[in-house]
Amino acid sequence: MISLKDVEHVALLARLELNEEEKEIYTKQLSDILEHARKLQDLDTTGIQPTAHVLPIKNVFREDKAGEHLPVEKVLANAPEKQDHYFKVPKIV
Amino acid sequence: MSQYEAVIGLEVHVELKTNTKIFCNSSTEFGAEPNHHICPVCLGLPGVLPVVNKKVVEYAIKAGLALNCKIASFSKFDRKNYYYPDLPKNYQISQYDLPIAEHGYLDINVGGKEKRIGITRVHMEEDAGKLIHQGTIATTPFSLVDYNRTGVPLIEIVSEPDMRSAEEAIAYLEKLKAIIQYTGVSDCKMQEGSLRCDANISVRPAGQQELGTKTELKNMNSFKALHKALAYEIERQIEVLEDGGKITQETRTWDEARGVTLTMRSKEEAHDYRYFPDPDLVPLVISEEWVKEIQYAIPELPDQRKERFVRELGLPDYDAEVLTSAKELADFYEQCVKIYNNPKVISNWIMGDMLKMMNAGGLEIKDVRVKPEQLAKLLQLIDNGTISGKIAKNVFEEMFNSGMDPEIIVREKGLVQISDEGLIEKVVRQVVEANPKSVDDYKNGKKQALGFLVGQVMKLTKGKANPGMVNKMLSDMLDN
Numbered sequence: 279m280i281s282l283k284d285v286e287h288v289a290l291l292a293r294l295e296l297n298e299e300e301k302e303i304y305t306k307q308l309s310d311i312l313e314h315a316r317k318l319q320d321l322d323t324t325g326i327q328p329t330a331h332v333l334p335i336k337n338v339f340r341e342d343k344a345g346e347h348l349p350v351e352k353v354l355a356n357a358p359e360k361q362d363h364y365f366k367v368p369k370i371v
Numbered sequence: 372m373s374q375y376e377a378v379i380g381l382e383v384h385v386e387l388k389t390n391t392k393i394f395c396n397s398s399t400e401f402g403a404e405p406n407h408h409i410c411p412v413c414l415g416l417p418g419v420l421p422v423v424n425k426k427v428v429e430y431a432i433k434a435g436l437a438l439n440c441k442i443a444s445f446s447k448f449d450r451k452n453y454y455y456p457d458l459p460k461n462y463q464i465s466q467y468d469l470p471i472a473e474h475g476y477l478d479i480n481v482g483g484k485e486k487r488i489g490i491t492r493v494h495m496e497e498d499a500g501k502l503i504h505q506g507t508i509a510t511t512p513f514s515l516v517d518y519n520r521t522g523v524p525l526i527e528i529v530s531e532p533d534m535r536s537a538e539e540a541i542a543y544l545e546k547l548k549a550i551i552q553y554t555g556v557s558d559c560k561m562q563e564g565s566l567r568c569d570a571n572i573s574v575r576p577a578g579q580q581e582l583g584t585k586t587e588l589k590n591m592n593s594f595k596a597l598h599k600a601l602a603y604e605i606e607r608q609i610e611v612l613e614d615g616g617k618i619t620q621e622t623r624t625w626d627e628a629r630g631v632t633l634t635m636r637s638k639e640e641a642h643d644y645r646y647f648p649d650p651d652l653v654p655l656v657i658s659e660e661w662v663k664e665i666q667y668a669i670p671e672l673p674d675q676r677k678e679r680f681v682r683e684l685g686l687p688d689y690d691a692e693v694l695t696s697a698k699e700l701a702d703f704y705e706q707c708v709k710i711y712n713n714p715k716v717i718s719n720w721i722m723g724d725m726l727k728m729m730n731a732g733g734l735e736i737k738d739v740r741v742k743p744e745q746l747a748k749l750l751q752l753i754d755n756g757t758i759s760g761k762i763a764k765n766v767f768e769e770m771f772n773s774g775m776d777p778e779i780i781v782r783e784k785g786l787v788q789i790s791d792e793g794l795i796e797k798v799v800r801q802v803v804e805a806n807p808k809s810v811d812d813y814k815n816g817k818k819q820a821l822g823f824l825v826g827q828v829m830k831l832t833k834g835k836a837n838p839g840m841v842n843k844m845l846s847d848m849l850d851n
Binding site: 287291293330331332333335336337338339340341342343344345346347348350353354361362363364365366367368369370 | 389390391395396397398404405406407408409410411414422423424425426427428445447452454455456469502503508511512513514515516517518643645648650652653654655656
C-alpha cells in the first residue's frame with residue numbers, strides 16, 4: 279500500500295504541488311495501480327532475463343558526422359526568459 | 372592520539388574526443404558561442420529521438436580495455452532523473468545496472484611501492500550544460516545557461532575505495548590520465564574540464580575493518596587542488612572524530628581561495644534518481660569480434676612503454692616512469708633517441724632542464740618550441756667540441772624560449788667553444804699571474820684551489836674555453 283507520505287515524496291521529486299484533497303485521491307489511485315501491477319509478481323520468471331527494451335531491436339548507431347544546428351533564435355524561442363544568447367533561470371540554491 | 376587511515380575512492384569524468392555529441396549530430400567543438408551547438412535532441416524537444424554515436428561506444432570500450440576491464444556483452448542506457456537547469460530534459464541519459472565495462476584495475480607507484488587500484492566500472496553518459504552565475508552560486512540573483520556542452524559524450528570511471536592517502540589518489544589520477552591520453556579517446560585537460568574528478572573520502576582508526584562515514588568532495592580543478600582538498604579533508608575528519616564528534620555524510624566543495632572544504636547545500640533528496648531504462652535507446656549487444664578489433668587498435672600503454680624503456684634503452688625505473696607519464700613526452704624522447712643514441716644523456720636533459728622550464732612556465736609538451744631534432748643537434752654540438760656543456764645549458768634555454776636552432780644561436784651569440792691552445796694558454800698565464808695566492812695554496816697541497824683558477828679562466832672567456840683543456844693546461848703549468 280502507498281502511504282500519503284509516499285505521494286508527498288514523489289510529488290516533491292516531480293515538482294508537483296498537490297492540495298490535501300488531491301493527495302488523498304492520488305494515494306488511493308496509485309495504490310490501485312500498483313495493486314493491479316502486482317499481479318505480475320505471481321508469474322514465474324525463473325530463467326527469464328529482465329526486459330531492457332520492449333522492441334526486439336539492438337545496436338542502432340549513428341556515424342560520428344556533424345549535422346545542422348538550430349539558429350540560436352530558435353533555440354531560445356521557448357525560453358521564458360533569456361539574456362544575450364543564454365537561457366536565464368532563477369537562482370538555483 | 373591514535374593513528375588514522377584514510378579511505379579514498381575517485382569518480383572521474385572524461386570527455387570523449389568525438390566530432391559530435393553522444394545522441395545527436397551536433398558539434399562538440401570547445402569554445403563556440405553560447406547555445407550555438409544545439410539541435411532539437413540537445414534541447415529534449417517533444418518528438419525527438421536520440422541515437423547513439425557509434426564512436427562513443429567504441430571509445431568507451433577502448434578505455435575500458437586499457438583499464439583492464441571486462442567489457443559487457445549486453446549493455447543499455449538509463450534515465451537518471453533530477454531537476455536542475457543544467458539539463459533541459461530533467462533527466463540525464465546515463466548507465467545504471469549494465470555499464471559498458473566493469474572489474475578493471477590500474478597499478479600505481481608511490482614512494483617506490485607498487486599498488487593495484489581496483490576500477491569498479493566505466494559507464495557512458497551525456498554531459499550537462501554550463502551554468503554561469505553572477506558571483507557565487509549562493510549569492511547570484513539568477514543564472515545563465517549555455518547548453519552547448521549538453522550531450523557531449525562522457526565516460527565516468529569509478530574506482531574502488533582502495534587509496535589510503537592523498538598521494539595515492541594523485542598517483543591514481545595521474546596514471547588514469549596517462550592511460551586515457553595514450554588511447555587517444557580524450558585529451559584529459561583538467562583546465563578545460565575534459566577531465567573532472569570527485570572524491571569519496573572517510574577516515575578510520577588504523578586496523579579497523581569497518582569503513583567510517585564518508586563525504587564527497589567536488590570542485591577540484593587541478594591535481595594541486597585535489598591534493599590540497601584531500602589533505603585538508605583527512606585532517607578535518609580526524610579532528611572531528613578526535614573531538615568526539617561524528618562525520619556527517621554530505622557533499623562538500625573545495626574552496627580554492629580559502630583552502631578549505633565547505634558543506635554544499637545538498638539538493639534535497641538528491642540521491643533518489645529513480646533510474647529506469649531509456650525507452651528511446653535500444654540495448655547494445657557487443658560482439659567479441661568488435662572488442663578484439665578495438666583491442667588491436669590500442670597502442671602501447673604507459674606501463675608497457677616504461678618497461679620497454681628500461682629494457683631496451685637501459686633507463687633507470689624513475690626516468691622511464693617520468694618520461695612515459697605523458698604520451699607526447701615519451702614520443703618526444705623517443706624521437707631524440709632515434710637521432711642521438713645516448714638514451715640516458717637525453718633523459719637527463721629532458722628531466723632536468725626541459726621539465727623544469729616547462730613546470731616554471733606551466734607548459735605542456737605540445738607548447739614546447741624545441742623540436743626533438745634540435746635537442747639532438749645540441750648534444751652533438753657538445754660532443755664535437757663546438758660548445759661546452761655549460762654553454763649548452765644557456766643555448767638550451769634560448770632554444771626553449773625562441774624555438775631557434777642551436778647552431779644559429781651558437782653562431783649569432785658567438786658561443787663557439789675556444790679550443791685554440793695558444794689562446795687558452797694566454798688566458799691561463801694571465802690568471803696564474805693575477806692570483807699568486809691561489810697558486811701558492813695549490814702548490815702547498817690545497818688542490819681545490821685549482822677549481823678557483825679554472826673558474827677564473829672560464830670567467831674571462833665568458834664560459835667559452837674548453838674546460839677539459841683549461842684543466843689540463845693549468846695543472847700541467849702548476850705541477851711543473
